[in-house]
Amino acid sequence: MNRLYKSIFLFALSICNLQSAICQSFTHADTLRGSNGPGRDWWNVLHYNLNVKFDLDDSSISGWNEIQFKQLYTNEVLTMQIDLQDPLTIDSFIYQYKNSDITVNCSYTKSGNAYFVTLPLSKTLPNKFEPFITSAKIYYHGKPHIAKNAPWDGGMVWTKDKLGRPWISFACQGIGASCWFPCKDYQGDEPDNGATISITVPDSLMAIANGSLRQEHNAKKNTTYTWEVESPINVYDIVPYIGYYVHFSEIHNYKALSISKKNQEIADTAETTMASGAFGKRKRSYDGLDMSYWVLDYNLDKAKKQFKDAGRMMKAFEYWFGPYPFYEDDYKLVDAPYLGMENQSDIAYGNEYTNGYLGHDLSSSGWGLKWDFIIVHESAHEWFGNNITSKDIADMWIHEGFANYAEALFTEYYYGKEAGDDYVIGLRKNIVNDTPIIAPYGVNKEGSEDMYWKAANMIHMIRQVINNDTLFRQILIGLNKTFYHQTVTTQQIENYISTTSKIDFSKVFDQYLRTVQIPTLEYKTQDSTLSYRWTSCVPGFNLPLKINFKGEQWIKPTEEWKTIRIPSQGSDKFSVDRNFYINVKKVD
Numbered sequence: 076m077n078r079l080y081k082s083i084f085l086f087a088l089s090i091c092n093l094q095s096a097i098c099q100s101f102t103h104a105d106t107l108r109g110s111n112g113p114g115r116d117w118w119n120v121l122h123y124n125l126n127v128k129f130d131l132d133d134s135s136i137s138g139w140n141e142i143q144f145k146q147l148y149t150n151e152v153l154t155m156q157i158d159l160q161d162p163l164t165i166d167s168f169i170y171q172y173k174n175s176d177i178t179v180n181c182s183y184t185k186s187g188n189a190y191f192v193t194l195p196l197s198k199t200l201p202n203k204f205e206p207f208i209t210s211a212k213i214y215y216h217g218k219p220h221i222a223k224n225a226p227w228d229g230g231m232v233w234t235k236d237k238l239g240r241p242w243i244s245f246a247c248q249g250i251g252a253s254c255w256f257p258c259k260d261y262q263g264d265e266p267d268n269g270a271t272i273s274i275t276v277p278d279s280l281m282a283i284a285n286g287s288l289r290q291e292h293n294a295k296k297n298t299t300y301t302w303e304v305e306s307p308i309n310v311y312d313i314v315p316y317i318g319y320y321v322h323f324s325e326i327h328n329y330k331a332l333s334i335s336k337k338n339q340e341i342a343d344t345a346e347t348t349m350a351s352g353a354f355g356k357r358k359r360s361y362d363g364l365d366m367s368y369w370v371l372d373y374n375l376d377k378a379k380k381q382f383k384d385a386g387r388m389m390k391a392f393e394y395w396f397g398p399y400p401f402y403e404d405d406y407k408l409v410d411a412p413y414l415g416m417e418n419q420s421d422i423a424y425g426n427e428y429t430n431g432y433l434g435h436d437l438s439s440s441g442w443g444l445k446w447d448f449i450i451v452h453e454s455a456h457e458w459f460g461n462n463i464t465s466k467d468i469a470d471m472w473i474h475e476g477f478a479n480y481a482e483a484l485f486t487e488y489y490y491g492k493e494a495g496d497d498y499v500i501g502l503r504k505n506i507v508n509d510t511p512i513i514a515p516y517g518v519n520k521e522g523s524e525d526m527y528w529k530a531a532n533m534i535h536m537i538r539q540v541i542n543n544d545t546l547f548r549q550i551l552i553g554l555n556k557t558f559y560h561q562t563v564t565t566q567q568i569e570n571y572i573s574t575t576s577k578i579d580f581s582k583v584f585d586q587y588l589r590t591v592q593i594p595t596l597e598y599k600t601q602d603s604t605l606s607y608r609w610t611s612c613v614p615g616f617n618l619p620l621k622i623n624f625k626g627e628q629w630i631k632p633t634e635e636w637k638t639i640r641i642p643s644q645g646s647d648k649f650s651v652d653r654n655f656y657i658n659v660k661k662v663d
């Protein structure tokens with residue numbers, strides 16, 4: 076979801092303009108939060124075991140998070156950075172010695188929202204270092220920061236449903252999961268073996284979280300719901316929902332995909348790969364995916380109608396991107412007290428049971444009103460965002476650009492290729508070219524909201540240049556297979572696309588992701604000659620272009636003037652294919 080589209084309605088423009096990277100300044104706290112610093116780089120999270128009780132009398136929470144981790148290298152003294160945001164407070168930090176029941180209560184210091192715990196690791200180190208696994212249990216309590224305008228600002232949403240009953244959740248993207256529990260709040264380190272999330276609430280309420288429901292335990296008029304995620308998970312995606320929920324479900328079968336003959340070959344490849352287990356090392360079969368829908372009791376009838384788009388979504392995206400990446404953790408769509416969020420296997424839904432984006436078509440093409448935006452967009456993040464996650468939020472275009480383009484692919488799947496083109500071209504009106512899509516690294520900073528529409532249009536242009544939709548789809552599936560359950564850099568994604576397509580797109584990525592200039596095709600016609608070149612571009616920019624001149628043809632402009640012969644009559648009919656997001660300028 077991200078800060079999705081808030082500017083459309085709020086007209087909020089960035090304070091800084093083209094020189095944003097220069098006029099921004101970052102604090103020590105930004106670096107602590109956004110980088111893989113010395114308090115983080117020596118340990119790898121394996122599992123979070125989170126146990127939190129919600130006190131409805133005073134809107135406070137209390138509990139613990141047991142972090143299982145692997146020490147990656149040795150040192151005499153290692154300091155561990157744990158993130159937990161004010162006004163929550165850590166009560167104690169209990170370190171467990173390797174291979175023993177011996178524990179020690181560690182001391183710590185605090186700098187802003189980061190705690191630094193000095194671990195007594197020197198006592199446990201063997202002569203020859205071997206990475207070892209151990210754990211730490213962190214007790215904490217407090218009243219989490221309340222979001223004023225979730226999901227845009229983030230934090231806890233402690234509200235009431237239409238019947239005046241409690242309805243509680245969190246929106247953590249941007250603000251981070253450390254707004255509600257202690258963790259390594261950094262996208263580059265997901266818990267390899269997932270998370271166990273136990274939420275305790277009064278008996279009358281239901282608590283939902285990521286993954287599959289494993290246990291309900293009653294005690295003293297409270298119920299603890301334990302949910303289990305087996306896959307690596309984005310820490311900002313770990314989110315509970317508490318309220319008066321009911322649910323219904325359906326089983327999705329990957330093999331039931333309807334695939335046209337033309338694409339049979341690639342479908343066979345996908346199925347074979349799955350059968351061999353390369354897509355998923357885990358036990359769950361792909362025969363049946365539990366898709367369950369958790370909604371407030373009074374929304375049940377509406378949901379049964381509107382959530383048909385979830386089945387449509389799953390069918391379309393498994394076609395384009397390969398199998399849903401979290402079969403072992405199920406798929407859930409959950410009524411949320413805010414618009415939406417891609418919480419992994421636990422998608423937040425708050426689109427008021429309307430098509431479009433709260434009834435609006437963000438593309439103005441008409442196609443955006445044919446389906447429920449939140450179901451389609453947020454679920455697309457299961458592939459791009461949750462399966463493939465950017466290590467640094469500066470590279471969030473990997474999440475949002477592909478999810479935005481997924482909307483066009485969904486449109487194309489059900490309404491045809493021209494409809495998909497109309498949709499993505501229609502999104503261009505939202506591009507502002509204020510700051511680059513890729514932001515500075517290591518300081519917890521996202522780039523421009525152009526990471527949605529402009530990145531989607533860049534992907535669409537790359538598809539045109541590849542000029543082979545079977546190969547393009549193979550690349551989308553290949554990305555999800557190659558970077559399955561991984562965190563990545565933009566360079567890995569860029570290189571994969573260039574290598575697999577055998578076309579060097581590096582200058583195209585530089586132009587559209589790292590500058591705010593729109594490349595301009597300058598051209599002139601004289602008699603039977605068309606002259607053309609790129610301007611307003613990065614050095615070496617070489618995007619091939621499809622033009623129409625009494626029929627389609629490709630040209631390969633550079634910064635130098637080039638010419639081709641054209642029919643002397645009809646030079647006024649020159650046009651650039653509409654699928655390219657560029658400027659065109661006639662010069663004398």
Ligand SMILES: [Zn+2]
Pocket residue numbers: 076077079452453456474475478
């Ligand atoms: Zn999104």
